[in-house]
Amino acid sequence: MPAMKNLIAGSIAERRPSIVLNDTTLRDGEQAPGVAFTVAEKVAIARVLAAAGVPEIEVGTPAMGAEEIAAINAIVREDLPVTAIAWCRMLRSDVVAALASGVGMVNISVPVSDIQLKAKFGSGRDHALKLIRDVAPYARDKGLEITLGCEDASRADVDFLLRVADCASENGARRIRFADTLGVLDPFATFAMIERLRRGCDLEIEIHAHDDLGLATANTLAALRAGAAHASVTVVGLGERAGNAPLEEVAVAVEVLYGLETGIALQRLSEVAGIVARAAGRAIPEAKAIVGDAIFTHESGIHVDGLLKDRQCYQALDPAVLGRSHRMVLGKHSGLGAVVNALKELGFDVPPDDAKAILTEIKAYAQQTKGGVSKDMLLSFYKAVHREPLGSACLHAPDAAARPN
Incomplete structure (x- = not known):
């Protein structure tokens, strides 16, 4: 190349x-x-x-x-x-x-x-x-x-x-x-x-x-x-x-x-x-090349894991060239690395079993709501996992009424 x-x-x-x-x-x-x-x-x-x-x-x-x-x-x-x-x-x-x-x-x-x-x-x-x-x-x-x-x-x-x-x-x-x-x-x-x-x-x-x-x-x-x-x-x-x-x-x-x-x-x-x-009076599509809001947003577990190790794994264009930065979101396609990294950014180190339990909740929530997981929701999953003994019945995604807007 x-x-x-x-x-x-x-x-x-x-x-x-x-x-x-x-x-x-x-x-x-x-x-x-x-x-x-x-x-x-x-x-x-x-x-x-x-x-x-x-x-x-x-x-x-x-x-x-x-x-x-x-x-x-x-x-x-x-x-x-x-x-x-x-x-x-x-x-x-x-x-x-x-x-x-x-x-x-x-x-x-x-x-x-x-x-x-x-x-x-x-x-x-x-x-x-x-x-x-x-x-x-x-x-x-x-x-x-x-x-x-x-x-x-x-x-x-x-x-x-x-x-x-x-x-x-x-x-x-x-x-x-x-x-x-x-x-x-x-x-x-x-x-x-x-x-x-x-x-x-x-x-x-x-x-x-x-x-x-x-x-x-x-x-x-x-x-x-x-x-x-x-x-x-x-x-x-x-x-x-x-x-x-x-x-x-x-x-x-x-x-x-x-x-x-x-x-x-x-x-x-x-x-x-x-x-x-x-x-x-025209909206810019989120995925519009160069100027779309989501073009440097990553959810896929494979992509996020690669980016965390070396940005060149999944980066053809450095967002800094455009005055922008990468954004990693949590959703149905996230992996453990993304969960651990997101919690570290919130100041928490979690053991693998906790991270797996939280990831299960993230996937269920994302599939049910058709959306990503906010920092507040991630924090609620983290707290929930620590309130219940590991190995208990699987936590469930919050009811719609309890979800943040």
Whole structure:
């Protein structure tokens, strides 16, 4: 594993010194069904993203109207240490709206797959190139930096993508965004397509992955290994349908697996996730990678025993990296080692027979209540065992009325 890690890190580091994450929670994230941020919430999210070290934020879609422009203005006026980017269709009118919002960079997007070009415009590939030649120079003449967004790139012909990249470069773009708009790729196809683009164009390449098949993070990492330097992400993967590649997953994977810098303060990821989840009205699942409450919680007797002996037995990610710590809970799957350790933390040394009796009670209680055992309940089991002679009838889990809330 260390050898593979070093090999991966080395191959990426040869191409670039770091990975740039572009958070689009305020644009693509807000497009999730039922999500509608207030201006105050948008500003708060932008602030916490900036404080966490996110270098680029896609702040919204100015063409939505005056309220959206005002919200983007409010973020821009914060003068945060980030690049604020507006998302635009490949229309001059969208660029005009972006200028009114005060941003210095735009992602001007155009469909590049044959199916979307026909469905949206009733035309073909030449029409997409014509739009780029018209709108990109217009945006550059207005002083805007440009990312050329390739919508539905994952279903486009790669040779045509290279023509799009050449056209974008000739007309002032600095970056091309490869969008897996429908989340149809796997990491192998992603790697192949991005590697081909990297060999065939001199623009910065950004990957924008959707999670319809649960592969957004994997596809993002594959794109980075293949030569992309930028990754589009959202906090907790918030976004349309199944969402996007999560900021927290990509940031941690890039640093922990590849040893590369993203500039993200990993210890602040839980704070960022909490603020976004509350604004979106979405609960964070306990088992959500990186930011879930239970991801460093252990109950299994085998796992707890191993962790007590050597944390590396069952620790792929040191929780301290995220400013967190392990938590061991007692339940149906606990072993004697966990019971003895938990009682030691309460100041009690117990003989093996007592520990076995207490473990029996823990398992019965956990199975009956479908929950874990608190410190107070553990203490009550300990006291009960010492009140009755060992070998007497087995103690029973307390009645529901006697259980702590």
